[in-house]
Amino acid sequence: MLGLGYIFTVVILVTTTPSVSADTKGYSLKYDIGKNLNVSIGNTLIFSHTPQSPMVFVGAGQLNFREFRGNFFINNYVEDRIGLPSFTVSEGTGNQDTIYFSYGNMVNLTMVLSSTNLHPLQVSVTISNPIFNDFWLRIVATPEEQVFGLGEQFSYLNLRHKNYPIWTREQGVGRNKSDIVTFFADKALAGGDYHTTYFPQPTFISDRKYYCHYDGTNYVEVNLQPLTFHEIYVNGDVGNFLFKTESSIKNLTQQLAKFLGLQPELPDWVYTGAILGVQGGTDVMLQRYKNAKKNGVPVSAIWIQDWAGVLKTSFGSRLFWDWKWNSTLYPDLKNKIKSLKDDGVRVLAYINPNLNTNGELFKQAAQGGYLVKNNSGQPYLTDFGEFYCGTVDLTSEAAKQWYKGVIQTNMIDLGLSGWMADFGEYLPPDGVVFQGNLTGREVHNKWPVAWAEVNRMAINERNVTGDVVFWTRSGGAGSGKYTTIMWAGDQNVDFSYGDGLPSTIPAALNLGMSGIGITHFDIGGYTTASQYKALGFALVRTEELLLRSAEAAIFTPMFRSHEGNQPKANVQFYSSEYIEKCFGRLASIFVHISNYTKNYVRDNALFGTPVQRPLFMEFPDDPTAWTITYQYMFGSDVLVAPVIESNVSTMNVYLPSGQWSYIWDSTDYTGSKFVTVNAPLGKPPAFFKKNSVWADVFSEIKTKFPLIPVPVTFSSTSKPGGNTNGVYRDSISVTLVLISLLRSIFI
Amino acid sequence: MLGLGYIFTVVILVTTTPSVSADTKGYSLKYDIGKNLNVSIGNTLIFSHTPQSPMVFVGAGQLNFREFRGNFFINNYVEDRIGLPSFTVSEGTGNQDTIYFSYGNMVNLTMVLSSTNLHPLQVSVTISNPIFNDFWLRIVATPEEQVFGLGEQFSYLNLRHKNYPIWTREQGVGRNKSDIVTFFADKALAGGDYHTTYFPQPTFISDRKYYCHYDGTNYVEVNLQPLTFHEIYVNGDVGNFLFKTESSIKNLTQQLAKFLGLQPELPDWVYTGAILGVQGGTDVMLQRYKNAKKNGVPVSAIWIQDWAGVLKTSFGSRLFWDWKWNSTLYPDLKNKIKSLKDDGVRVLAYINPNLNTNGELFKQAAQGGYLVKNNSGQPYLTDFGEFYCGTVDLTSEAAKQWYKGVIQTNMIDLGLSGWMADFGEYLPPDGVVFQGNLTGREVHNKWPVAWAEVNRMAINERNVTGDVVFWTRSGGAGSGKYTTIMWAGDQNVDFSYGDGLPSTIPAALNLGMSGIGITHFDIGGYTTASQYKALGFALVRTEELLLRSAEAAIFTPMFRSHEGNQPKANVQFYSSEYIEKCFGRLASIFVHISNYTKNYVRDNALFGTPVQRPLFMEFPDDPTAWTITYQYMFGSDVLVAPVIESNVSTMNVYLPSGQWSYIWDSTDYTGSKFVTVNAPLGKPPAFFKKNSVWADVFSEIKTKFPLIPVPVTFSSTSKPGGNTNGVYRDSISVTLVLISLLRSIFI
Structure with missing residues (x-):
């Protein structure tokens, strides 16, 4: 009778807090x-x-x-x-x-x-x-x-x-x-x-x-x-x-x-494929798109962060922070946007609330009094690395209206379907803002919300909410009212828990429990430091990281790549035909499950239930579920355990109580235990509830999306920096070895 | 008239505080x-x-x-x-x-x-x-x-x-x-x-x-x-x-x-040569001494830290903390001490207040109740790395008397003329001591003084003060009453300002202004970490560091070498005939100026004027003197600017007002300015006052102590680790290069 006894002890306790009317004490x-x-x-x-x-x-x-x-x-x-x-x-x-x-x-x-x-x-x-x-x-x-x-x-x-x-x-x-x-x-x-x-x-x-x-x-x-x-x-x-x-x-x-404040649903086009983060001008953009299509990548949008042009600095190429179409770098862009849209592909761009002093927008903003000021009443200029910027004063209604107009005229009217709305954290504490002559320090934490608000104002007024998307990284209480989707900012291009791919998981889960249930991250990470090679370790993106990261992105609401800050040092989805096909296969799985994803994005838009959820949110009575950080529930029916370490081909995964099916072989598991599953490159561990109404969708994956055959030339053509085994040399593991050695130097 | 006007403006203001008798207010x-x-x-x-x-x-x-x-x-x-x-x-x-x-x-x-x-x-x-x-x-x-x-x-x-x-x-x-x-x-x-x-x-x-x-x-x-x-x-x-x-x-x-509390004068024998830090048994000790003599090293003492034997651990060889003559490793030591003394050479050893649980002294101490206890009333055992120790309770008069007796019987009566009295800082905060059942936390800062006191009690009672020396590293207010000389502890074997040779200078100067005017340091530094080589930098002693460090030690009261914690990884004074001769030449200069040094050690013993003094102590009216950290006055008449960087052959030195003579070429300088002098290996920058009564002694150095000719085989035989140019790869300089590179990784 032990088995039955066990089952009967699973009791779900539901207690309710009586709702409180404002004229009685709820405490x-x-x-x-x-x-x-x-x-x-x-x-x-x-x-x-x-x-x-x-x-x-x-x-x-x-x-x-x-x-x-x-x-x-x-x-x-x-x-x-x-x-x-x-x-x-x-x-x-x-x-x-x-x-x-x-x-x-x-x-x-x-x-x-x-x-x-x-x-x-x-x-x-x-x-x-x-x-x-x-x-x-x-x-x-x-x-x-x-x-x-x-x-x-x-x-x-x-x-x-x-x-x-x-x-x-x-x-x-x-x-x-x-x-x-x-x-x-x-x-x-x-x-x-x-x-x-x-x-x-x-x-x-x-x-x-x-x-x-x-x-x-x-x-x-x-x-x-x-x-x-x-x-x-x-x-x-x-x-x-x-x-x-x-x-x-x-x-x-x-x-x-x-x-x-609840976030809206995402546009339907977001679910039709990958958003390709590329740059380099109209020709490069179209070539990348053409190759991607050829290699089976479903493409929802092309994201060109350098649409407003670039600057040459001693650090390399930087964006020109004067937010309007640069027709030299992107000739005929307006027409290309139209024809791509006819082809079912959107074009996305980039903006932030800072204006290069050498740009036209800076001059307009300075004349209009739309910039944060210094103590002398002049525009506060911030060094962003060999160029200076003014910051649009987001406490001034006039400035917000003006910048909203810039977004509308220069971006929405150009035909763009979205953009990265970057930054929002830099407001200098000693800057002087319009609102009550406050200092930056006093409004610093409001800034990200105001920045999202301006973007949303531009979209709402043009009636393109639900069709245009922007993604923000800075935020605060109330961001949900404005931002359409967050992204996790600038991960290091590594597997480190502190700052690499793994860190995107607690980021999404904590954000979900802070009122923001729709978020995603840069596929492949961002922060690259190839110059570290001289010290015996390289911070450059391997194809393993790119693909493991893309695997994880399947189980988020948006599948978007980024070339990183040193594109040439990093492996890109287009680095080889093989990688592009692998990337395309993963994007196709993202598309395949998109009705499921969309359902939970709607859940968040209506009820505030985050798309990515810690295990304990779905299984509060399971003590082990409360101890798991790097797995999550994607919606209610799918448990995901992304591979967040390099050089592994199996994963030890905790399954809460219930009947689970592994998407890669349909092996069934009874939960309340850890199980070890195969997870070679291309097969991110995910389990669906056997009784899910979505079970068919997930059980189809294993047959519909076979692994891409590895070409014989793989290792010699695709990996940068001579890193032939794809293993990021994690500094922690290197130094762990040293700890014991170091203990030896004392008498 | 400008010149004269300038001279007349140099006015020395002398104010006096009236002495206060105890029945009037001095404030x-x-x-x-x-x-x-x-x-x-x-x-x-x-x-x-x-x-x-x-x-x-x-x-x-x-x-x-x-x-x-x-x-x-x-x-x-x-x-x-x-x-x-x-x-x-x-x-x-x-x-x-x-x-x-x-x-x-x-x-x-x-x-x-x-x-x-x-x-x-x-x-x-x-x-x-x-x-x-x-x-x-x-x-x-x-x-x-x-x-x-x-x-x-x-x-x-x-x-x-x-x-x-x-x-x-x-x-x-x-x-x-x-x-x-x-x-x-x-x-x-x-x-x-x-x-x-x-x-x-x-x-x-x-x-x-x-x-x-x-x-x-x-x-x-x-x-x-x-x-x-x-x-x-x-x-x-x-x-x-x-x-x-x-x-x-x-x-x-x-x-x-x-x-x-004033420190006593040092024994005269200290000034007769180098104290050679060696280990490895009677034969090795005598062989080192013999070779040193052969190569012209004046030897005042041989310091054998392993006199009580060694332990093998996975970290390598460690001392056996049971403080008595180990006649296996040091056969016939008692007789050798006698014959060496006849030869004008002393033998020194090592002790600290911790006792290995496997030793006899631990058992005696535990039986006598002489150890710091834990909360359960048992001896407090501390892990020192694959062995455990008890700590002699220095708040207990009985324990102090017992340990004093150990020092007298096992060390002084053996004929030793001194020892390193190591440690004194480890008293665990949760240890329970005899005095009023206080915890370690309450008496922690008293511990070093009590440890020095025990050593001094042993010496005073045997009437060998002035003949026996011990050097301590831990201390506190009142240490001067007990310790005969401090040493600066465990420098890294490098030129780093944070922890290498340079750090010994502010250490000595601040200690001098805290009541302790007699101190010295390990020639060549101590903390070695050859295992760092895997990371692209080595923390091993080069011959350059050893010799620059010995140069600096000339202008301290005691000239003592240490092999460091990884003797085989470090260059030693005996690593080659050339190095030994260089080391001997520097020790000879130490001996040559010893009457001067002794004079200022006496000054400290009588009046509390430290031997090493910041420039501003001697030149308080010179504003530049207050800005100099890494030069010092050695006594009143000699200004020293040790070479504390690698790979330099000149030094920029500040000379306060007055007439100065450079010891290496007798060039005369008028002070109140920076001067650049030649300072190749072997010639530490030092200047004496032209009108010093000791001028002859210092002017003789340049002729009496010519540089040792460099043998043709030097670079291939003497330098460990393949570091053929003797330059320590300072991590700061490496990383400075990286800083500018790293700034490039942000958008």
Whole structure:
């Protein structure tokens, strides 16, 4: 009877939080003056205060920023930090209460608890003395509690045991401080850290089934390091914290996404093939397209980031940041866009909110007063590497309207069906913006949302929403209202967990639990550093990385390649006929399952359920599911475990409870265990639920898409840099060997 | 008249601080209740307090230590930190006043100002509420103020603009976080940082002509980063701060050394030649000595660190930490010591306060209860790399007496004339010591002083002070009372500023301004990592480093070689006849000037004037002298600028005002300018004052010590690792090239 007994113990507990009307309290406040104070939503304890262990601290100090090309060095010198032990309560009769915290006769803080239609608990904080510009709020935590979200977090899925600054910036190169790539990037002030991200957001979801959202754009730190509390730091005026409980992580995710704003569905054409990231002019573009078609690549669009022309610098070729069609590099583009569209292929371009001082748009913007200014009232010029740019002031309605018009006239009216809407993180802290003469520092975290908004305004006004797509990397709370799709920014062209292909998975999953359920990444990664070869390791894209990355992209909403910042050093989808055919086969699988994908993109657009989901979102009762970072559910029915290591041909995959079928051989598995499957190049591990209504679609893959035969000339023609076995020499593995050696140098 | 005018403007200002008797106030206290409070000594403002900018802060938090083989990872989580704005004063009638600082009705702190015979200002702090275990004191600073001392600081001479934790520990490998050696050492938890040192001391000397000494052994941080104040943090009971002004840095240094305890003079035999660091048994030792004599090396002593035997581990050969003569490895040692002594040569050995669990001494110590214990009352065992040790409890008088006896019986009575008294920094924070059942954390910073004390007790009691020498690397305030000479610990075998030969200079100069004027270093450095070769750089000693290092050692009180931790990977003084002759020539110069050296060692023993002095100590009115870190005055009459870079044959040297003669060609220079001199291998730049009474001694060097002719076979026989040009490939220069390359990888 053991088997049956086991089955019957799988009980799904569903609890519901009663919906709260605005004139009743959705929270409970219990206290004993001088002793303790507790605030809960239902059974979920949120705050616990005693004089010995206060829940609020105020402080004063200096928060300083240094910036270098989007990398920020933040120093917070806290001179005073005072826990407020004493409290009194003024209980409200309606939907709110007021707590007065104090420290003797010196510090007073007013905390208003209230319930709103959407949030059973809203916490509003005001500090009486303006000298205190620092605030810390402690939320009850258990040592084993898991926390997710905080925007697009690349390093971890469970975010506990680290402190997370919330400040949009370059993700940084490397990101793992113990990786030698980061070591060298740090020397150029370009290195990242575990928390650096284009899209931080002061919102987290706890496995205690509540979310906490700080409703402001100040500089914030979310410290998840302590064992018994989470501590949120806010610099400047404090404002509101919002809390909500739900019966499940999925419900929390959906409610959060609805509250912050839902993304629209993607245009249908996105699902018709690969978006080819190419450049070099009209002829090259058409040639790449022709070859791709010849080699069986289904093409949905051609993306030409250099549509506005290029500059020659000592660093090599750079884009000319003056956003209009460059008819020298792209002769006859307007007509080609039309004829390609007739052929079912779109053309996409590139824009960012910075304008090269040598361009026409800069002059217009400067004359119109549309640029962020410096302290002298002149346009703030930023060095982007042998050229300077002004930044469109996204706090000025006039500037936004003007830039919206630029997008409409120069891009949409040209016939473009989309673009990369790049950057949005660089707003210099000492820049002066239109809005209330604020400094960049005060609006820095709003910038990405405003940047997405301008793009969306341009599209909506032209009534092309649903046909035109733009992809952003920077973001913040509310980005979902504007952006059509995110992308994961500039991965290193490697398999590193800190900054390579693997990092796109926690990025997508945390973003999904922050209200953004539609995202994708550059196939093959971006950041290339062939110059490292002199040091014994190369950061160049191998064909293995390109193809493993394309495999993973099948199970995302958009399949788009990028040549990277050093196109010639990298393997490209067009590097050989064989690679192109492999790439085409993977793109074809993306197209094959697109109705499934589209279904879940719609799910996100309607309900806020992210397309890519952590295992525990679908299997919350499975303890092992909570420990898995690098697998995910693609929709409800497909479990994906992309190959994120080099030189492997099998994968050990965890399958939650249920009946699963492996897409590559239709072997059936009963879940609640780890299984090992074959995963040679070309066969990304994915399993579908046997009882899925989509089972036929997925079971067809293995026969419809046979592997491309490997040509005998493969290894000698396709691999750059003499790297003949396709293995990226991971610095971690090299240095692990050294650790034991190094231990020997002490007496 | 311009020339004469210039001369007459050189006015030496001499101010004197009146000596203070204990019943008058040596400081002045001025205040206006509610507004401000100032404390000065003479014209030197020490404290300045306003309610807006308080001089004292109290706090509460958790200070946590993690340890790995003497490397400590310290985390100070400050939960509360409160500036105390309000004050009242109770003026004393005698030699003291009391200030009561407070924050509203919540925090009270009592600060007693007093004058003692030695210190015009003593500051004693008591906090009323024991919950506050953190304290910060601010001392007035000017933005351009320079600060020196803090014990043995390796990275900077002027210590401003950094924070310095005071916690004795391994100096760490690398020490410059932007050096790739540190990067790899960090992976083994062995990396250092700018402040890590065996000998930190909470004492600094300001160019505002005062010193500040914190008279306690708690964990302290001295934050010299802020522009307008220095801030001293103390964890635990606060205790006393002592301040003294003097008319000059030299006087301050002398007063400080006298207060903390003066070192004795060195034995005369130290000046008779090189101390040869060799190992491998009696035969090897004697053979090394014989060859050295043959090649003209004057030998004062032979230092055999492996006198107690060795262990084989997977790391290679390690010393057997059971401190008694190993007659297997060193047969007939006792007789050889006698006959060598007859030959004018001493024998030196090695000891540290840790005992291998497999040794006899460990068993004796465990039985006697002489070891540091763990929480269970058992001997605390520390992993030193495939062997475990107990640590002699230096807080127990019985244990000290016992270990003193071990030194006397096993070392002095064997005929040894000295030893390296290694370690002293590892006391684990969670160890339990005899004294008041305190934890290691509370007595950690006392440990090095207690370790030196045991060695000195052994010597004094046997009446061999002045004949027996021991050299320590760990230290703290009061080490001068016990240690006979310090050494600079484990330099990397390179020319790096962070951790190589150059770092020994600021180390000696800061130590000199912390009360310890007699120190030296391992000729050739210690930390070797030949295993790095796989990564494109080797950390192995070249003959250039060995010889440049020996050149620098001429101008220190003791000339001692070390084979390093990987003897076979390093060039040694005995690696070839040519090198040995070169080494012998340099040792001969050390002997030649030894009466001069001895004179200044005596100066230190009597007056506390360090042997090695920063330029500004001798030339305080010369602004350029204050900017020079890597030159020093050796005594009063000789200026030394050791060659601390590889592959150079000239040096640019700053000469303060006066008439100088270059030792290698007797060219005369008028100072107050930079001069460039020839400095090929074998000719360390040094200048003597033309009017020095020692002029003859130094002018003889150029003729008495001609360079050793380079043999034709030199490059092929003497250089390890195929490094044929003797240039250490400095990682900094390699990576500097990469920085500009790396900047190219961003769009």
